[in-house]
Amino acid sequence: MENRKVRWGVIGTAEIATKVVAGMHDAENADVVAVASRSLDRAQAWADEYDVPQAFGSYDELLADESVDAVYIPVPTALRNEWIKKAARAGKHVYAEKPLADGIEEAIDVCKENGVQFMDGTMWLHSNRTQDIEQRIANGDIGDVRRVTSAFTFKAPNKEWYEGGNGRTDKSREPMGCFGDQGWYPISATMWSFGYELPERVQMTFVSKNSIDTIVACGGTLWFSDGRMATFDAGCELAHRSQVETVGDAGLIRIDDLVGGQGRTGNFAAYGERFTGSTRYILGDADGKDTEQQVEPCDHVVKLVERFSNIILTGEIDDQWPKRSLACHRVMSALFESAESNGAVVSL
Structure with missing residues (x-):
């Protein structure tokens, strides 16, 4: 039993799946055994390129494969709940991309x-750095958390991308647009900083939309009890920032490479490829x-996959992860x- 690895299947061949599958290959307690696409030819080509032994021409076929223990689901947000539920009913543990969609409560x-087990794909939460900072906050090293400021922005590469040529900028694929895709990070960082306590009220104070009525930039404020608050911004209209500052009455913690962990190096490829970083704060x-x-x-x-796989191998479902996901989703909504x-x- 101690040498067993969790057998993973991948439902969909979205761009982010290439990074995740690389992490699965590197994880000590995981094997990628199958991938499914709506086209067998596409699934087979993807499997050949990314070293996955089995390809299926439909998602249902993969879910029927008894050799698969867990599935990673990177299909578009609007379709994800359906496949989360189908996977769970097939007895597969579920690692789903974020953001989450309306109705996720039923799926969970x-x-x-x-x-x-359900877990969303907020990768930075699983890094060594995040665990270190969590312990500092729990120990009271910065006192009581009172303010959080956070951001995840980058500049759209071209007009076509900005005007719906990417899933983030097309609300038919990502209903909340760039707020859904990029905003999840500052909101998740805010909720993490406040121990997943829900704010009392929120306000989106700035919104920019493209020609097809999709959010491409935004910013807002969250008010918590006892005068605590947070501000954030996100979108594809500004220079690259990926940061959070968590401020207490006795100190602060600041991260300037939250999402990719690559430092202020300009190495944007870290978002889509294998990358080892997150070395400082x-x-x-x-x-x-x-x-x-x-x-x-x-x-x-790798850290996310290993943590998820360990949950399966121990047989002890961890309720904190769906609770964290639902708290972030409620605030996003x-x-x-x-x-x-x-x-x-x-x-x-």
């Missing part, structure tokens, strides 16, 4: 009813003195409601 309930004291903290470098994807209501304040 189906996972729970069928005794399978800033710890500041109440007087304004900053010190750079070093941590062991890691690949976020409230902010999107605000965006669609001309910036109205939305209570949670």
